[in-house]
Amino acid sequence: MSDRQKEEKRQRNLEYAKKFKKKKKKKTAPSPNPFILMAPAAGPFPATCARCKKQTEVPFRPTGLKPVYCDECFAMVRSGAYVPLPTEAEPAPVG
Numbered sequence: 001m002s003d004r005q006k007e008e009k010r011q012r013n014l015e016y017a018k019k020f021k022k023k024k025k026k027k028t029a030p031s032p033n034p035f036i037l038m039a040p041a042a043g044p045f046p047a048t049c050a051r052c053k054k055q056t057e058v059p060f061r062p063t064g065l066k067p068v069y070c071d072e073c074f075a076m077v078r079s080g081a082y083v084p085l086p087t088e089a090e091p092a093p094v095g
């Protein structure tokens with residue numbers, strides 16, 4: 001490759017970089033990145049315990065799909081002392 005070709009390529013790259021920069025600057029997406037919502041966010045987040053309705057804090061973002069428990073109730077759930085009732089429709093008995 002000759003020096004001239006190199007220089008031309010460099011110019012093209014510069015122009016491309018300029019265009020790309022401009023385009024990127026213009027393209028400020030107002031919608032949040034969905035991956036940010038998926039990523040573990042820095043807690044704690046305020047939440048209401050699904051069992052005792054006490055205000056508590058959880059290290060993860062409450063999704064609203066799964067019940068959130070305070071430390072006390074979570075310990076009970078983990079140990080099996082408290083079995084949360086399924087909120088979804090129970091599976092129909094077979095037969």
Ligand SMILES: [Zn+2]
Binds near residue numbers: 049052053070
């Ligand atoms: Zn609780």
